[in-house]
Amino acid sequence: GNSVTQMEGPVTLSEEAFLTINCTYTATGYPSLFWYVQYPGEGLQLLLKATKADDKGSNKGFEATYRKETTSFHLEKGSVQVSDSAVYFCALSEGNNAGNMLTFGGGTRLMVKP
């Protein structure tokens, strides 16, 4: 079956530091890949997505590139802010008959200190 593996947190960084959160996946076919973010007490928000190999998703300074050869979708940001503190989830969707069923990684908590 499908699976998503994320680096365990928490990740603690100082403001303006560089961020990388690793994500690797196992899937049949050609899944779409997503990063979602969850702020305390809220639901998930889509951060970025990529639907085919070599696509780069980007939003709010965050980037991730769909690497089929390494089955990875690592999240990066050049300079984090305190407001980026949240839990980040990597997810995949096979699409087709699987519809909108997402398989999520375990989540990575990011804490940014001023």
Add this chain to the structure above:
Amino acid sequence: KAGVTQTPRYLIKTRGQQVTLSCSPISGHRSVSWYQQTPGQGLQFLFEYFSETQRNKGNFPGRFSGRQFSNSRSEMNVSTLELGDSALYLCASSTGTSGRGPLYFGPGTRLLVL
């Protein structure tokens, strides 16, 4: 546009009872998915409905059921509650079922089973 709304936001039940959770998707969205979020198991897919038909179901016992109405609003029901059903239940809506579009999540219903 109003976002995905879920009611109630918090719920306390005792073992053996049943519970019904409600989700109103974003206007125009016809796909509604449900996810269970727990500290131990993370985010797990429950089921997805599209145009009042269940498209996919996750690996949950038959005590978990759902339905979708003609206005795309959805309900999920859990019968004979167990302590392990304590979780945050998230609803998400989307325009289609390709798996490539974003899911828009509601804030969740937090269920505590005593």
